[in-house]
Amino acid sequence: MPVTISDVARAAGVSKSTVSRVLNTGAEVDAATAVRVREVIDALGYVPRLGAVGLARGSSRTIGMFIPSLTWPWMGEVVQGVADAVEAAGYGMLLFTAGGGPRSTAHFTAQFSARAFDGLLVIVPEGSLGPVLDMHRRGLPVVLIDDHGHHRPELPSVATTNRAGGAAAAARLHAAGRRRPLVVTGPPRFGCVRDRLAGFRTALRPALSLDGEFTEETGRTAVEHALARGVGFDSVFAHNDLIAAGALRALRAAGRTVPDDVAVVGFDDLPMARHTDPALTTVRQPMRAMGAGAAQLLLDGLGGAPLTREPLVLPTELVVRDSA
Amino acid sequence: MPVTISDVARAAGVSKSTVSRVLNTGAEVDAATAVRVREVIDALGYVPRLGAVGLARGSSRTIGMFIPSLTWPWMGEVVQGVADAVEAAGYGMLLFTAGGGPRSTAHFTAQFSARAFDGLLVIVPEGSLGPVLDMHRRGLPVVLIDDHGHHRPELPSVATTNRAGGAAAAARLHAAGRRRPLVVTGPPRFGCVRDRLAGFRTALRPALSLDGEFTEETGRTAVEHALARGVGFDSVFAHNDLIAAGALRALRAAGRTVPDDVAVVGFDDLPMARHTDPALTTVRQPMRAMGAGAAQLLLDGLGGAPLTREPLVLPTELVVRDSA
DNA sequence: CTGAAAGCGCTTACAG
DNA sequence: CTGAAAGCGCTTACAG
Numbered sequence: 001m002p003v004t005i006s007d008v009a010r011a012a013g014v015s016k017s018t019v020s021r022v023l024n025t026g027a028e029v030d031a032a033t034a035v036r037v038r039e040v041i042d043a044l045g046y047v048p049r050l051g052a053v054g055l056a057r058g059s060s061r062t063i064g065m066f067i068p069s070l071t072w073p074w075m076g077e078v079v080q081g082v083a084d085a086v087e088a089a090g091y092g093m094l095l096f097t098a099g100g101g102p103r104s105t106a107h108f109t110a111q112f113s114a115r116a117f118d119g120l121l122v123i124v125p126e127g128s129l130g131p132v133l134d135m136h137r138r139g140l141p142v143v144l145i146d147d148h149g150h151h152r153p154e155l156p157s158v159a160t161t162n163r164a165g166g167a168a169a170a171a172r173l174h175a176a177g178r179r180r181p182l183v184v185t186g187p188p189r190f191g192c193v194r195d196r197l198a199g200f201r202t203a204l205r206p207a208l209s210l211d212g213e214f215t216e217e218t219g220r221t222a223v224e225h226a227l228a229r230g231v232g233f234d235s236v237f238a239h240n241d242l243i244a245a246g247a248l249r250a251l252r253a254a255g256r257t258v259p260d261d262v263a264v265v266g267f268d269d270l271p272m273a274r275h276t277d278p279a280l281t282t283v284r285q286p287m288r289a290m291g292a293g294a295a296q297l298l299l300d301g302l303g304g305a306p307l308t309r310e311p312l313v314l315p316t317e318l319v320v321r322d323s324a
Numbered sequence: 325m326p327v328t329i330s331d332v333a334r335a336a337g338v339s340k341s342t343v344s345r346v347l348n349t350g351a352e353v354d355a356a357t358a359v360r361v362r363e364v365i366d367a368l369g370y371v372p373r374l375g376a377v378g379l380a381r382g383s384s385r386t387i388g389m390f391i392p393s394l395t396w397p398w399m400g401e402v403v404q405g406v407a408d409a410v411e412a413a414g415y416g417m418l419l420f421t422a423g424g425g426p427r428s429t430a431h432f433t434a435q436f437s438a439r440a441f442d443g444l445l446v447i448v449p450e451g452s453l454g455p456v457l458d459m460h461r462r463g464l465p466v467v468l469i470d471d472h473g474h475h476r477p478e479l480p481s482v483a484t485t486n487r488a489g490g491a492a493a494a495a496r497l498h499a500a501g502r503r504r505p506l507v508v509t510g511p512p513r514f515g516c517v518r519d520r521l522a523g524f525r526t527a528l529r530p531a532l533s534l535d536g537e538f539t540e541e542t543g544r545t546a547v548e549h550a551l552a553r554g555v556g557f558d559s560v561f562a563h564n565d566l567i568a569a570g571a572l573r574a575l576r577a578a579g580r581t582v583p584d585d586v587a588v589v590g591f592d593d594l595p596m597a598r599h600t601d602p603a604l605t606t607v608r609q610p611m612r613a614m615g616a617g618a619a620q621l622l623l624d625g626l627g628g629a630p631l632t633r634e635p636l637v638l639p640t641e642l643v644v645r646d647s648a
Numbered sequence: 649c650t651g652a653a654a655g656c657g658c659t660t661a662c663a664g
Numbered sequence: 665c666t667g668a669a670a671g672c673g674c675t676t677a678c679a680g
Contacts, residue, residue, distance in 0.1 A: 002439065004657060015667045020659055030665055047437035051384060052657035054375040055672050062418070062440075070404040073595070076394035083394065083421045087431045092440055094386070095419045097407045107411045113371035115326065116386075116416055216599045242599075249601050271397070272596055275540045275566075277573050328673060339651045344675055354649055376673035379656050650680085659672085664665105 003044045012040040023048065050092075062092040063298060064117035066108055066132070068125040069099045073242070073270050074287045075123075078145060081291025082121055089299045098125035105131060112140065119298045121291075123147050141307060143298040145290055149191030151311060156301070158294045158312040162192045165283040165316035166199025166237075169265040172281065172324055173204060173235045178263055180207035182233035184222040184243050186214040196239055196267065207233045214239065219246025227254050234262060235324065241266040241273050241282055248276055248323065263324035278322035286314045327368045336364040347372065374416075386416040387622060388441035390432055390456070392449035393423045397566070397594050398611045399447075402469060405615025406445055413623045422449035429455060436464065443622045445615075447471050465631060467622040469614055473515030475635060480625070482618045482636040486516045489607040489640035490523025490561075493589040496605065496648055497528060497559045502587055504531035506557035508546040508567050510538040520563055520591065531557045538563065543570025551578050558586060559648065565590040565597050565606055572600055572647065587648035602646035610638045 009016045014037060021029050022037045029037075040046075054060040065082055067075060079095070086093045094117050096108040105128055111117070112135050119141040122132055129152070136142045136155060144157035151159065173181055183206040185193045197209070208231045212218030219238055223246070226233055236251075238244035244266030248258060256262050258278055266273060269284035293312050301307040333340045338361060345353050346361045353361075364370075378384040389406055391399060403419070410417045418441050420432040429452055435441070436459050443465040446456055453476070460466045460479060468481035475481065497505055507530040509517045521533070532555045536542030543562055547570070550557055560575075562568035568590030572582060580586050582602055590597060593608035617636050625631040 002437075005659095006657080016658080017660080017667060018665085021666085024659080028665065033665080045437075047434065049379075049657055050435070050438040050440045051375045051378040052672095053659080055373075055379050055674085056657075056659040058672070060375060070394075070400035070407065071595075072400075076396075076400050079419075080394040080421060080423065083419060084424060087421070087424060087428060090431065090434070092418050092435055093420075094416050095403075095407065096417075097404060097411070099404065100408060100411060104411060107414065110371065110414070111374070111416055113326075113369070114374040116374045245599055249599070252601065271395075275569055275573070277576065277601075329675095330673080340674080341651055341676080342649085345650085348675080352649060357649080373673060376656095377675080379658085380673075380675040382656070651678105652680105653678085654676090656673105656675085660670090662667105662669085664667090 002049070003046045005046070005048065008037070008040050008044060008046050011044065012037045059118050060116065061090070062094055062117045063295070063302075064094045064096060064108075064111065064120045066096045066098065066120060066122040066125070066128075068123060069097055073272075074268060074285070077287040078123065078291035081288035081293075082295045085292045085295035085299065091299065098128055119143075119302050121145060121294050121298055124150075141298060141301045143294045143301070143307070145294045146311065147192070149193075149195050151191065153309060156297060156307045156309055156311075158290050158297065158314065160285050160290060160314050161316045162195035163199035165267065165285070165318075166196035167202050168199075168316065168318040169237050169267070169283055170200040170203035172265060172318060172320070173237065173263055176235075176259070176263055176324060178235040179204070180233050181235040181237050182207060182223070182226050182231065183209040183237045183239075184219055184247065185209065185211040185239040186243075187211065193239060200237055206237075207231055212243075214242055216242045216246035216249075219243035219248075220250040221246075223247045223250035223254075236262060236264045238264065238266045241268045241270045241280060244280055244282065244323075245272065245276055248280070252277075259322065259324050265324045269319050273319070274321065276323070281321045281324040282319050284317045284319045286316070289314050326373070327370045329370070329372065332361070332364050332368060332370045335368065336361045383442050384440065385414070386418055386441045387619070387626075388418045388420060388432075388435070388444045390420045390422065390444060390446040390449070390452075392447060393421055398592060398609070401611040402447065402615035405612035405617075406619045409616045409619035409623065415623065422452055443467075443626050445469060445618050445622055448474070465622060465625045467618045467625070467631070469618045470635065471516070473517075473519050475515070477633060480621060480631045480633055480635075482614050482621065482638065484609050484614060484638050485640050486519035487523035489591065489609070489642075490520035491526050492523075492640065492642040493561050493591070493607055494524040494527035496589060496642060496644070497561065497587055500559075500583070500587055500648060502559035503528070504557050505559040505561050506531060506547070506550050506555065507533040507561045508543055508571065509533065509535045509563040510567075511535065517563060524561055530561075531555055536567070538566055540566045540570035540573075543567035543572075544574040545570075547571045547574035547578075560586060560588045562588065562590045565592045565594045565604060568604055568606065568647075569596065569600055572604070576601075583646065583648050589648045593643050597643070598645065600647070605645045605648040606643050608641045608643045610640070613638050
């Protein structure tokens with residue numbers, strides 16, 4: 001049988017109120033009494049039951065996190081960043097995934113209604129903004145991790161400098177004397193795609209710009225296509241590292257040398273970026289820091305700090321390796 | 325203000341007991357009454373507060389998951405498998421990571437003591453078996469996801485067929501006429517390493533066997549080393565896909581063609597396996613199924629089913645691509 | 649079949 | 665500084 005506050009009170013010869021006070025407010029308790037109670041707590045190994053505290057206080061000391069899927073390449077980094085910050089604050093983290101479609105969303109919503117968490121961190125799964133906004137409207141503190149450059153003025157969020165990242169990629173290529181870049185983007189409906197492109201264009205004009213999915217295959221076929229069409233490009237700006245990997249592969253298959261014939265810059269800095277051949281020069285997104293920053297924002301908010309709607313923007317960073 | 329069971333009772337003209345009954349046991353309630361209560365529940369959008377239910381029932385309908393880190397290549401797959409099963413059962417999943425060392429473990433232990441979860445899934449972080457065994461001893465249902473082939477007879481677990489996987493790799497190489505394989509393993513202290521090696525040896529004798537970490541670098545340096553020593557190998561069996569990727573790279577750098585000069589087989593089937601050049605033939609570990617299977621085992625256990633100590637073993641599968 | 653009451657393990661005014 | 669009591673929102677014997 002786990003020990004309860006009553007056990008402690010009895011053993012220390014005080015009331016539950018007093019035990020509760022030394023545990024919480026700490027003040028308004030006689031020093032000697034406090035010491036004695038603490039000794040008993042340690043001796044008995046008493047830990048307040050979270051559920052009971054939550055019921056009495058109307059909170060759960062737990063945050064929820066809602067994400068599209070754990071299998072995306074950089075998702076683990078973000079969630080790890082969140083986990084670190086949440087752990088440091090002594091909170092629990094309830095993780096929800098949207099992979100199962102409506103069923104998943106329903107489950108997540110049900111846990112919200114059951115008040116399973118006090119605040120929410122979310123990387124909005126496509127089509128799930130509705131329920132999230134609804135929760136926010138009902139008073140749930142929410143912080144968005146804006147992976148797609150879709151700023152929602154209604155909600156606090158953390159984002160990164162997609163535009164500056166694109167500009168940095170262009171600057172690097174420009175400095176290397178490249179003037180005819182092939183740009184391979186992700187889906188144009190994403191804000192991050194438009195931002196990266198806009199940033200890139202401030203320094204360099206694409207010889208050709210193709211869009212596709214954020215996949216290796218997109219990179220491969222885009223390069224094959226450009227090669228077949230005889231587009232004379234001297235570099236590639238890939239909107240993520242998977243696309244870059246595909247481009248690298250297609251270039252090698254075509255007998256082009258990287259970076260001598262064609263320089264390649266990616267985006268993200270996935271772990272694989274250091275293992276491509278040649279190692280990939282890429283624009284690093286601070287995914288872990290974004291997770292940790294969002295968590296900290298939310299935790300501060302739960303602690304009473306005002307949640308500003310001004311996004312917390314963490315900088316990208318050009319990581320120079322061998323491909324450009 | 326969220327609606328409570330009292331609101332429902334009042335609106336339906338019954339007692340809280342009755343509302344609770346239609347919500348739970350369902351039986352022993354007049355059909356007409358039940359219908360009326362349900363209507364009110366729907367109309368008011370009533371959802372029982374998880375914490376209150378948990379306190380009254382002595383459970384939390386939440387499971388904990390404790391893992392070394394989310395940044396390992398296949399970790400997302402496992403956790404996603406768990407998330408799917410847990411979601412289907414209407415449970416919550418509290419995620420804990422050991423990345424922060426003792427501080428992380430302390431946090432995790434504190435949440436256990438605070439009874440934040442009813443059951444535990446764990447991929448044992450190195451050095452953290454102690455606390456987990458302790459929780460189990462204190463009555464917490466635990467299921468291990470045995471990624472390292474370290475069977476713990478004390479605990480229920482799910483594992484995979486490392487030995488058969490090694491044998492399948494060897495069989496594939498043997499069928500391709502290879503007789504002088506270079507084997508590059510992970511740390512020999514891991515049971516999975518020994519099992520994969522033992523399985524491999526049932527069909528083929530290594531020309532040379534080197535061990536290292538489960539990293540790209542290990543694969544690269546091992547191949548470079550074997551090449552420098554003039555070991556005449558015609559194939560590589562890498563104990564994971566990162567090692568295989570490194571081997572592929574070193575072979576290409578040395579001008580060897582894969583699979584013609586040297587065939588390469590990996591282990592894991594990470595997403596990157598289909599994007600190496602050439603695409604990697606590898607032994608697939610059913611990480612997602614292992615996660616889902618472990619969760620189901622635990623959930624069944626929480627539902628009253630006996631948790632057998634006999635491991636649930638899910639099969640590996642040889643995925644043939646282009647490298648062997 | 650249904651309700652009143654006690655209880656789950658805490659916190660927090662309210663008195664003193 | 666400290667305790668008795670009420671209350672958080674449920675469930676579950678216990679009567680009827």
